[in-house]
Amino acid sequence: MTAVPGAGPDGRPVRAVVLLVNPAAGGGRAEQAARRATARLREHGVEVRPVAGSDPADALRLARAATDGGADALVVAGGDGLIALALQALAGTGLPLGIVPAGTGNDHARAYQLPLGAPEAAADVIAEGTVATVDLGRIDTADGTTRYFGSVLAAGFDSLVSDRANQLSWPRGRLRYNLAMLAELAGLRPLPFRLVLADGTVLEGPLTLAAVGNTRSYGGGMLICPDADPADGLLDVTLIDAMPRRRLVRFFPTVFKGTHVLRDAVRTYRTTALRIDSPGINAYADGDHVGPLPAEVRVEPAALRVIVPRQTGS
Helix, strand or coil: CCCCCCHHHHHHCEEEEEEEEECHHEEEEEEHHHHHHHHHHHHHCEEEEEEEECCCHHHHHHHHHCCCCCEEEEEEECCCHHHHHHHHHHHHCCCCCEEECCCCCCCHHHHCCCCCCCHHHHHHHHCEEEEEEEEEEEEECCCCEEEECCCCEEEEEHHHHHHHHHHHHCCCHHHHHHHHHHHHCCCCCCCCEEECCCCCEEEEEEEEEEEEEECCCCCEEEECCCCCCCCCCCCCEEEEEEEEEEHHHHHHCCCHHCHHHHHHHHCEECCEEEEEECCEEEECCCEEEEEEEEEEEEEEEEEEEEEEEHHHHH
């Protein structure tokens, strides 16, 4: 991942940003983080124009408006869901993305070594950092949806858990997801998958899940694609074979360390594109529902500029 000094145009410091926030993200933490980051950016002499989306469509509209000129960067104060919306507006535009992590998972922030739980430090990165040019993934699903993603696309057991969690009205937050996971574990079954990689390799058989990573982690630091590099022009594919419930429960903690890829039940590949299919399974990317399989997935090289910490000595 290459970075150039100065996050603003022509390598100069950032002078003006649009700061997009989802007031509900992180149980209200995002709004507080946005206020703190705004104050620090203004201490740096950066002009900040705060905007808040009333719903996802409004947030996307505001993000797209930020690319029309006048801002040196679009800053997102929130979690991976709001960042995912911003990516739809920023892909291919050249306008840098700044991140003030204020969500639950913060996997984009983890990928670029941004400070977590420290809005002032995140603002310092935006004002004083450098811009890295990185890849995005693109997914086209069976229902005609097209979506860019920055971290991981997931399909299989974890997307079934997300489907179920989205249907529950209680409990709220992480507990809802945990309840959905227990329910899916109770009904665990092999899922028939068929993947075709860019070189023609066909991968077919029963799986627990399939993940396609532009970066390493999802779900708040689960290293599902531990060797993924967002600037190598490739997507990392992790396939976990079907396994019994008891074995899956023991297997699950290894994903947080990234050591699952050493197990016989896991296969990994790298590719520029693939087609993925499993009947009745939805694809989720950056933690959000995208659409039903089959889907065409490909890397979009150098599609995003993101503000990252300046390396010591640079």
